[in-house]
Amino acid sequence: MTRLTNAVRPSWRGSLADRRATRWAAGVAVAVAAVAIPFNASPYTNLQLTLVIALAVAIRGIDVLTGYAGQVTLGQSAFFGIGAYVGAYGFAHGWPVVGGFLLASILCAVAGVIVAIPAVRLRGFAFGVITLALPVVAVPLAIRLEGLTGGAIGLAVSTISAPSWSGLADDQWQYLLVLAIGAAMFLLARNLLAGRVGRALTLIRTSEIAASSVGIPVQRYKILAFAIASAYGGVAGWLYLIAVRYIGVDSLALTLSISMLVALVVGGVRSPLGCVIGAAFYILVPNITDRATPGRSALFFGVALLIVLLMVPGGISGALRAAWSRLIVARRPVESIPAAPAEQRVIA
Secondary structure (H helix, E strand, O other), rough: EEEEOOOOOEEEEEEHHHHHHHHHHHHHHHHHHHHHHHHHHOOHHHHHHHHHHHHHHHHHHHHHHHHHHHOOOOOOHHHHHHHHHHHHHHHHHOOOOEEEEHHHHHHHHHHHHHHHHHOOOHHHEEEEEHHHHHHHHHHHHHHHHHHHOOOOOOEEEEOOOOOOHOOOHHHHHHHHHHHHHHHHHHHHHHHHHHHHHHHHHHHHOHHHHHHHHHOOHHHHHHHHHHOOOOOOHHHHHHHHHHHHHHEEEHHHHHHHHHHHHHHHHHHHOOOHHHHHHHHHHHHHHHHHHHHHHOOOOHHHHHHHHHHHHHOOOHHHHHHHHHHHHHHHHHOOOOOOOOOOHHHHHOOO
């Protein structure tokens, strides 16, 4: 029997405190920088960053379903489009802003539950094949419902303008509004996944048999995960409409769902930072590549996906975390363990 001394505990406590302090400092710095950006950027830059936040919310929804529950989805664009169309209809008919936002998220969550109930018996890619039908059906349906959706032309609406008391331009106000809602959605997902729901979904992703053996209702949690992902897609569509003020059938297309899934893999699964990086990759990188090689953004997406899968399986965020950990370990001084008193030394 071996008894270990506790002489090194203060060192570990100090290290943990330093990590927490560093995280808080980094979080505050990022928040201050994010709020300050619209006051020092052009309207076009503010628009691009607003779209990044909106897409990050949709990708975070995919991450809940794919990264934690292990269910591949190709239907996020359908909920993204539904949220945007509901928002456009509400703005066109003078609905309260909060009412349109809540209806977009709740309607998408209910639609997700309806789709998930017959699909939860399937797993992995089989589940993804079922969700693939959503954008395939949604696009022609939106074209035929011309009275509600504007058909193939789409809908252009006036959304939210900066109030006169704010002294802000419309692009600045919209950016700050989308940033606040996006941050709230990310915080909600973090709190949800840090508790019992996150642990249950993780166990389901690892082994559904093991999850069932410990009393977890697997199908209910899979339905819940799909409902959360669908609601996040609807919120993202509403935020997208705030910035663009237009919605068309392209926002329902299957290619958008595939691009979101690729962006999640490139950014990093099971990582809020990865969702933001993936959204930035989807929105910003094509602007750069089109200047060099116009019309080849899809090729660049495929090459980037292969590089990540082969060289950085954890995505860009995973590579950043690994580099940060190595940097911390390299800079940490080697501490000598003081000799313990005779009565506290290791006794074999």
